[in-house]
Amino acid sequence: MTSPDWHAPAASGRLDATVTLPGSKSLTNRYLVLAALASDVSRLRRPLRSRDTELMAQALRQLGASIDDATSTASGSPDWIIHPATLRGGRPVDCGLAGTVMRFLPPVAALASGPVTFDGDEHARVRPMAAIIDALRDLGVTVEDEGRGTLPFVVEGTGSVRGGRVVIDASASSQFVSALLLAGSLFEEGVTVVHDGKPLPSLPHVEMTVETLRDAGAAVDDSEANTWRVEPGELLPLDVTVEPDLSNAAPFLAAALAAGGRVSVPDWPGHTTQAGDMIRDVLDRMGAEVSLDSRTLTVAGDGRPSGIDVDLHDAAELTPVVAAVAACADGPSIIRGVAHIRGHETDRISALSRELGGMGVEVTELDDGLRIDPAPLRPSTFHTYADHRMVMAGAVLALRAPGTVIEDPATVGKTLPRFVDLWQGMLEASEG
The missing domain is CATH 3.65.10.10 (Enolpyruvate transferase domain)
Structure with missing residues (x-):
């Protein structure tokens, strides 16, 4: 059973928020x-x-x-x-x-x-x-x-x-x-x-x-x-404390670059085997200012991401969010090395091609990834295919496309049940 559609919020100004995330x-x-x-x-x-x-x-x-x-x-x-x-x-x-x-x-x-x-x-x-x-x-x-x-x-x-x-x-x-x-x-x-x-x-x-x-x-x-x-x-x-989920942090950090402003995530580990840690390097290459201070990671951006040519083979779960930022960039991007995500919760390459295309972005499916040529985003109904990462990608895009509706947002409960609340809280904190 799908959940009611989500009229995802657009950014009304620069972001300024701290988002605390649950474990990996x-x-x-x-x-x-x-x-x-x-x-x-x-x-x-x-x-x-x-x-x-x-x-x-x-x-x-x-x-x-x-x-x-x-x-x-x-x-x-x-x-x-x-x-x-x-x-x-x-x-x-x-x-x-x-x-x-x-x-x-x-x-x-x-x-x-x-x-x-x-x-x-x-x-x-x-x-x-x-x-x-x-x-x-x-x-x-x-x-x-x-x-x-x-x-x-x-x-x-x-x-x-x-x-x-x-x-x-x-x-x-x-x-x-x-x-x-x-x-x-x-x-x-x-x-x-x-x-x-x-x-x-x-x-x-x-x-x-x-x-x-x-x-x-x-x-x-x-x-x-x-x-x-x-x-x-x-x-x-075992008696262990679970690190925050760094892949779930990706859309919040990406929001700072896509919409402009600053987002911080506390308790970021200094050493980790989580593939999501790669988001720091990716956003840095796309023009963000990235800093890790006292176990708090902060990303700041101006709302004008740069295009990127990136191999996400080792952190393929970041592909939907990186593709969303690339759709907002000042030039084309290529995401490589992720042919295997066709067998994830959905065929993520085809799903991203369809949904970004529906928002006006020119997308070319490659054997192992995507080429994304940005264009002014137009609002649409963003379909999620029972895939939590697609919900996150749609939320990033909605920041730049007022009126975007995200289908079945509750599917994000697979890894982050409170995603919608945390996302809206990030925007409310920025407005305050």
Whole structure:
């Protein structure tokens, strides 16, 4: 069911706001998986509460974990207390449209006792899954998918996985590598994952997986290109605070450049494996003033972005927001290296081409990205295709196109349920 359309606000003047964001979806879901597999009770502080993370928590409960709220004095939302799972099958897993759930949990389900059925939203049934299904079969796991290579499918859990070396083509999603690594320490022989294919997309996400595994005491060797080894052994319980989601910060920071003004995001990490950190460099290259001071990132702009030629292969989730800023620029832009986003929540390349074109922008679809030739923006109904990043892109464009209407804004609940409130609060604070 879609939500009512959103008459997204235009900027009435220069922005001047500070926006505090909840935790990273990518980190929250990795920590949830590791905590469910750990040897004792874990605590996640300031986790993101969104559709994707709630789906992950519920899926892990289906597999036997206990995940409960706990009072937190340090954040506005409860912490999560995770009692590790005695993995069991027999209960279905609803993946929704969450790539992390549909890809991270089949290797976990293989360790369960009994069959586990995976299914999700209609759009989820076209997302590529063959790489993880084939990898599990190579490791001795039975998976029934009727030859589709997509949802729905059944993992026949036997309580153990042999493990060992497996070669996969993860060029469609780095999540396939992360999925095997997260569960690999509980395989009898551990796991060695070798990627054989086109360059791995979003490599920082694999680096994030390696770092979170090490946080849980796993022995991981990533010294060889395109090869990762996790030794067998127990995972230690976690007590971690989740960093803010830097990809969710992107539209707010981009607003300062697209509309003019200043936007700050506190608690920006000095060191991070989040791919969204790349937004600092991208906006700097597009003419913004970017500064990180006392863990607060500030972006200031004059409303006249410069065109850019940028490879977003390692941070492809930034593509919709960067494309929106490029549509407001003083010259053409090219976004490269993101062919794999055709298999994300929607075909993001085609979706951006259609929606930017509907606002008067000339867009050329490339084999691996987009060329964007700016033009004066005209308001339109901006369709979002059940894709949270499209909502964010539409909000940036609406700043420059009064009268823009964004379809189904609630789909942004996948990663940031309070996005609309935070966005309108940013503009209200600027007016004050």
